[in-house]
Amino acid sequence: AQSVTQLGSHVSVSEGALVLLRCNYSSSVPPYLFWYVQYPNQGLQLLLKYTSAATLVKGINGFEAEFKKSETSFHLTKPSAHMSDAAEYFCAVKTERGSTLGRLYFGRGTQLTVWP
Amino acid sequence: DGGITQSPKYLFRKEGQNVTLSCEQNLNHDAMYWYRQDPGQGLRLIYYSQIVNDFQKGDIAEGYSVSREKKESFPLTVTSAQKNPTAFYLCASSINRFNYGYTFGSGTRLTVV
Numbered sequence: 001a002q003s004v005t006q007l008g009s010h011v012s013v014s015e016g017a018l019v020l021l022r023c024n025y026s027s028s029v030p031p032y033l034f035w036y037v038q039y040p041n042q043g044l045q046l047l048l049k050y051t052s053a054a055t056l057v058k059g060i061n062g063f064e065a066e067f068k069k070s071e072t073s074f075h076l077t078k079p080s081a082h083m084s085d086a087a088e089y090f091c092a093v094k095t096e097r098g099s100t101l102g103r104l105y106f107g108r109g110t111q112l113t114v115w116p
Numbered sequence: 117d118g119g120i121t122q123s124p125k126y127l128f129r130k131e132g133q134n135v136t137l138s139c140e141q142n143l144n145h146d147a148m149y150w151y152r153q154d155p156g157q158g159l160r161l162i163y164y165s166q167i168v169n170d171f172q173k174g175d176i177a178e179g180y181s182v183s184r185e186k187k188e189s190f191p192l193t194v195t196s197a198q199k200n201p202t203a204f205y206l207c208a209s210s211i212n213r214f215n216y217g218y219t220f221g222s223g224t225r226l227t228v229v
């Protein structure tokens with residue numbers, strides 16, 4: 001079975017500080033992993049995805065994530081936070097086998113606050 | 117531009133009434149999905165459809181129904197049997213079930229009054 005755990009439902013950082021949002025997954029097969037961002041009252045927008053190529057994945061808006069198989073992690077980082085990064089972030093894993101093939105399983109989300 | 121359109125953006129419903137949320141895509145995607153979002157609970161899958169005229173229940177299908185008569189459209193009906201329907205509803209699509217990610221609509225916020 002697939003699942004995603006996002007550690008920390010709320011993260012606060014100062015503008016210019018490092019952003020680190022944590023995501024751990026469980027999957028019985030090599031996973032496809034995603035990070036999405038959601039602004040208030042909007043849909044989700046894809047930030048980046050891991051699809052078994054390079055383990056360090058670069059996305060939009062300066063975000064990147066590193067796939068670490070030994071730690072079953074896919075943490076999202078950004079070197080310097082900007083006020084516009086304030087949003088909710090979701091980690092997701094995609095199933096690759098079985099009757100649920102193609103489904104994305106989402107974590108509960110992490111709300112990022114950026115202080116001036 | 118291609119995308120997913122959800123309508124209406126805000127919807128108010130009286131208790132005991134059924135209501136239908138619209139989801140239309142012009143991306144030529146085979147697969148479509150409905151999620152419910154509640155604060156602190158992330159996204160929970162209601163129904164999904166991998167192909168026209170076929171759909172499967174997700175994790176919280178009780179009190180909901182869907183149809184997939186056209187590739188472009190995947191409407192969701194919230195019935196009176198849904199005990200707590202107030203939530204934010206998101207529709208998504210992907211090229212097919214083998215594709216890597218989803219495209220999301222902008223959501224419908226349903227409030228029961």
